[in-house]
Each structure stands twice: as C-alpha cells, then as structure tokens.
Amino acid sequence: MRQPPVRRPSLLVLVMIASIGPLALQVLVPAMPGLASDFGTDFSITQMSLSVYLVGMVVGQLVYGPLSDRFGRRPVLMAGLVVYVGGTLFCLVAWDIVPLIIGRAFQALGGSAGIVLARAIIRDIHDREGSAQMLAYATAGMILAPMIGAIAGGYLYEWYGWQSVMLLVLVIGLLVTGVCIVGLSETNTRRTSRTSFRDIARxxxxxxxxxxxxxxxxxxxxxxxxxxxxxxxxxxxxxxxxxxxxxxxxxxxxxxxxxxxxxxxxxxxxxxxxxxxxxxxxxxxxxxxxxxxxxxxxxxxxxxxxxxxxxxxxxxxxxxxxxxxxxxxxxxxxxxxxxxxxxxxxxxxxxxxxxxxxxxxxxxxxxxxxxxxxxxxxxxxxxxxxxxxxxxxxx
CATH class of the missing domain: 1.20.1250.20 (MFS general substrate transporter like domains)
Incomplete structure (x- = not known):
C-alpha cells in the first residue's frame, strides 16, 4: 500500500522548532550575574542553571530520537513542547534559585526535542544532499535566534527583571507550539517497533x-x-x-x-x-x-x-x-x-x-x-x- 504524500513543513517552521532549545539556553546568560544578588546566593550556584540545562539537553536528545522513530516526529515533538512550556512556567513562578534550576532542567528536556527532531524531519523529507542544503539554512537560523535572544534578554533583565526574560521564553514556546499544531504534519513514514530501553541501547x-x-x-x-x-x-x-x-x-x-x-x-x-x-x-x-x-x-x-x-x-x-x-x-x-x-x-x-x-x-x-x-x-x-x-x- 502506498504511503500518502508527506506535507513538507516550511524552513521557517523547522528553524523555529530547532531554535527554542538554544534560545532558552542563551537568553538568560546576560542575567546570570544579577540572579545571584536577586536570589541572595553565590554566582557559582546560579551557574548551575546553565550546567543543569546542558545535562538536560544531553538526556533529552538520547530519549526523543528513538521515541520519534517509533511513534512519529509530531507527537513526540508536541510532548517535548509541553514539557518546555511547563518548565518555563515553573521558572516564571520560582521563589528561589533551586526551583529556577529545576524549571531550567525541564526547559532543557523539552527544548532538546526541537534540536533532534528538526534534523530528523529534514532527513524524512529530503535525500542525503538535500538534507545538507536544508540543514545549512536551518543552522544559520538557529545561530541567529539565540544571538537576538541574548541581546533581548539583556535588555529585558535590565529594564524589568529576570521574570520578563522567562516571560519572553514562554511566549516564544507557546508560539512555536501553536505553529506546530497548525503547520506540522507527520513526516516519519518508516516507523520502527523498538520501544524498550534494551532496544534503544541496541x-x-x-x-x-x-x-x-x-x-x-x-x-x-x-x-x-x-x-x-x-x-x-x-x-x-x-x-x-x-x-x-x-x-x-x-x-x-x-x-x-x-x-x-x-x-x-x-x-x-x-x-x-x-x-x-x-x-x-x-x-x-x-x-x-x-x-x-x-x-x-x-x-x-x-x-x-x-x-x-x-x-x-x-x-x-x-x-x-x-x-x-x-x-x-x-x-x-x-x-x-x-x-x-x-x-x-x-x-x-x-x-x-x-x-x-x-x-x-x-x-x-x-x-x-x-x-x-x-x-x-x-x-x-x-x-x-x-x-x-x-x-x-x-x-
């Protein structure tokens, strides 16, 4: 039986998906020195929000890729976006540095889905050389978004405080979620049946x-x-x-x-x-x-x-x-x-x-x-x- 034709997502949608993880990593960097005084803690403790974020991205990428091979790109990506938005909300209401770090961990776990699945989606809809071409353009956009985000984060923190930075991340997360609901169809037409940890490790x-x-x-x-x-x-x-x-x-x-x-x-x-x-x-x-x-x-x-x-x-x-x-x-x-x-x-x-x-x-x-x-x-x-x-x- 022939597979129905796959509706290709636009390059803009793919860039948005891939950028949310790096954006959330970079956007809070200008506020790091100020967070220590805001929460009355050491700078080394506030730096843990970056270290934890990197660990979350490592773990998330190991999980989302195999799951998307089994269940499809779209549902796994949507689950990741829910985690991303939820983690951002938790950061937004953080009353101490520890809840903020926990929220950042969930941000990273959710945002890593976009990085992994944008690449996989591009390979689903393009051949080997075409994938390289699309990944080049998408990567350029991925670099630009965190650069702009870091600048915006610095000004927002200076003018309105660190909560405004998290509010920006939340708005962007909701926007990307809405775009994916409307503009992203399933692209994985070659599902696997491997779901256990042993299968993934194999x-x-x-x-x-x-x-x-x-x-x-x-x-x-x-x-x-x-x-x-x-x-x-x-x-x-x-x-x-x-x-x-x-x-x-x-x-x-x-x-x-x-x-x-x-x-x-x-x-x-x-x-x-x-x-x-x-x-x-x-x-x-x-x-x-x-x-x-x-x-x-x-x-x-x-x-x-x-x-x-x-x-x-x-x-x-x-x-x-x-x-x-x-x-x-x-x-x-x-x-x-x-x-x-x-x-x-x-x-x-x-x-x-x-x-x-x-x-x-x-x-x-x-x-x-x-x-x-x-x-x-x-x-x-x-x-x-x-x-x-x-x-x-x-x-």
Missing amino acids: DCARLLRKRRFLGYALQITFTTATFFTFLGGASAVAVVIYGRSPSEYALWFVLVSGSYMTGNFISGRISRRVGIDRMITIGTVISSAAALVMMILFVSGWFVLVHFFLLAGMMSLGNGFSMPNGFAGIVSVEPGRAGTASGLSGALQMSLGAIAMTVIGHTLAESPLPVIVIMLVLSLLALIAHLHGTRGEVP
Missing part, C-alpha cells in the same frame, strides 16, 4: 559500530567542542588577559558568529553540487589550518588579540561548511533510525562540549595558550575522524 550500539556514522558523529562532536572551547575562553582572553571592554568583545563575537552563519549559507548553496563528504573535508581543513596558524603566531611571539578573533572567525567559517553536512551524514547512515542517530550524536556533542567548557574554565589564567592548544587539537581530531570514517566506503 540501536545506539548498532550505529556506533558503523564506521561511517562514528566518523560523522565524532567530527561533529569535536567541531562542536572547538566552539565551546572558544565560547568558554574568548571573553576572558579579550577582557581579562588583553584588557579590552565587554562591548568590544561583543563586537568580535558577532564577527565569529557571522562567519559561521556565512559558512552555513555558502554550504546551503553548493553542498548538493560539491557533495557532503567533500564539504566536510574542506571545512575541517580550513578550521585546522586556521588553528595551526594561530598556534604558530603565538609561539613566534607575533600573536595579538586581532589574530585570535580573525582566525577564530576563519575556523567558524570552516565549521559552517562542515557542520550541516556532518549532520546530514549522521541522519543518512540509516534513514530508518534518523531520530536515534540525531539524538545520539546530539548527546555526544553536548557532553564533550560541556567537558571542553569546564576544562578551559580551569586552565585559562594569564595566557590564551590553553584555548589555542585545545582548539587546535580538537580541530585536527575532527579532520582525522572524518577522513577515517569515510575512508574506503561508499555512502
């Missing part, structure tokens, strides 16, 4: 035994950890080590983020013609070369702050080439397990990213060398993982 193990999947997943994981290393250390390098203002750092950060968006847009234009594996190779070579030049400049004594951000921007451009194509590769290894593949790779991403951020926080002191070394090592590992994963295999 599917994950099956994917991890595939060299091609592992190559894509590790390339994405190492590349993401490179960005988290930059994110965790760049502000300290600019403001503490080189004595620049936070506003100057913000301008440099826009350059780096803009470079990543540019890479995604270019990738969206040429991925189908060039091919996803070649795009990943080009991107990882660019990133590794930029990190190597950064190291050479530092060792030679010619290193200045402008070199750090310009070369980080070049690395981000390369990452913009490689990341969406890596995601397309991940969900194309076994299209029938696209949700599981997306969730597993996403959990690996967030786990190593959080570790990298923690390591840089404990090693960065009076020199940018730890940031440079870690970014160089991770960039080279991403290149090696990709070359090994695709060596001698046919997609």
Whole structure:
C-alpha cells in the first residue's frame, strides 16, 4: 500500500522548532550575574542553571530520537513542547534559585526535542544532499535566534527583571507550539517497533559500530567542542588577559558568529553540487589550518588579540561548511533510525562540549595558550575522524 504524500513543513517552521532549545539556553546568560544578588546566593550556584540545562539537553536528545522513530516526529515533538512550556512556567513562578534550576532542567528536556527532531524531519523529507542544503539554512537560523535572544534578554533583565526574560521564553514556546499544531504534519513514514530501553541501547550500539556514522558523529562532536572551547575562553582572553571592554568583545563575537552563519549559507548553496563528504573535508581543513596558524603566531611571539578573533572567525567559517553536512551524514547512515542517530550524536556533542567548557574554565589564567592548544587539537581530531570514517566506503 502506498504511503500518502508527506506535507513538507516550511524552513521557517523547522528553524523555529530547532531554535527554542538554544534560545532558552542563551537568553538568560546576560542575567546570570544579577540572579545571584536577586536570589541572595553565590554566582557559582546560579551557574548551575546553565550546567543543569546542558545535562538536560544531553538526556533529552538520547530519549526523543528513538521515541520519534517509533511513534512519529509530531507527537513526540508536541510532548517535548509541553514539557518546555511547563518548565518555563515553573521558572516564571520560582521563589528561589533551586526551583529556577529545576524549571531550567525541564526547559532543557523539552527544548532538546526541537534540536533532534528538526534534523530528523529534514532527513524524512529530503535525500542525503538535500538534507545538507536544508540543514545549512536551518543552522544559520538557529545561530541567529539565540544571538537576538541574548541581546533581548539583556535588555529585558535590565529594564524589568529576570521574570520578563522567562516571560519572553514562554511566549516564544507557546508560539512555536501553536505553529506546530497548525503547520506540522507527520513526516516519519518508516516507523520502527523498538520501544524498550534494551532496544534503544541496541540501536545506539548498532550505529556506533558503523564506521561511517562514528566518523560523522565524532567530527561533529569535536567541531562542536572547538566552539565551546572558544565560547568558554574568548571573553576572558579579550577582557581579562588583553584588557579590552565587554562591548568590544561583543563586537568580535558577532564577527565569529557571522562567519559561521556565512559558512552555513555558502554550504546551503553548493553542498548538493560539491557533495557532503567533500564539504566536510574542506571545512575541517580550513578550521585546522586556521588553528595551526594561530598556534604558530603565538609561539613566534607575533600573536595579538586581532589574530585570535580573525582566525577564530576563519575556523567558524570552516565549521559552517562542515557542520550541516556532518549532520546530514549522521541522519543518512540509516534513514530508518534518523531520530536515534540525531539524538545520539546530539548527546555526544553536548557532553564533550560541556567537558571542553569546564576544562578551559580551569586552565585559562594569564595566557590564551590553553584555548589555542585545545582548539587546535580538537580541530585536527575532527579532520582525522572524518577522513577515517569515510575512508574506503561508499555512502
């Protein structure tokens, strides 16, 4: 019996779905120093709202992907959105830092559904190269939304307090839920019958035994950890080590983020013609070369702050080439397990990213060398993982 034609969601809907998790992560960051005084606690305690959020995203991605392979993308996404909205409501009425942290955990668990399922939906409705093209455009939108959200969150906190930031997240969550109710149909026409924890673990193990999947997943994981290393250390390098203002750092950060968006847009234009594996190779070579030049400049004594951000921007451009194509590769290894593949790779991403951020926080002191070394090592590992994963295999 023929399957009925799938109604394709628009790119805007997919960007909205994928952005809610990263948006909620970033929107509260400008308020973090103030939250400590608002709740009468230490800054280290308020930082737990970020750590817990990252853990929630890891757990959520492991769960939602396999469930969506069995029950469909739409019902699992709607369940995630309900959790997201519920967690935001709990944050909004928090009377202490502990309830706020608990609410953030549920926000993350719900928001992670959007990240996993947007990728799986794109693979449901596009072929391998078409997925890379759509993921490139969607990723560019995903980067833009948290950037705007962080700016809006800073102003809202300054003008109206932290509750206004949570109110913004709630409104956006309700808006995305309404859009999905009206504009998102089911796209998974290849359901599995695997629902138990043992089945999910078996599917994950099956994917991890595939060299091609592992190559894509590790390339994405190492590349993401490179960005988290930059994110965790760049502000300290600019403001503490080189004595620049936070506003100057913000301008440099826009350059780096803009470079990543540019890479995604270019990738969206040429991925189908060039091919996803070649795009990943080009991107990882660019990133590794930029990190190597950064190291050479530092060792030679010619290193200045402008070199750090310009070369980080070049690395981000390369990452913009490689990341969406890596995601397309991940969900194309076994299209029938696209949700599981997306969730597993996403959990690996967030786990190593959080570790990298923690390591840089404990090693960065009076020199940018730890940031440079870690970014160089991770960039080279991403290149090696990709070359090994695709060596001698046919997609």
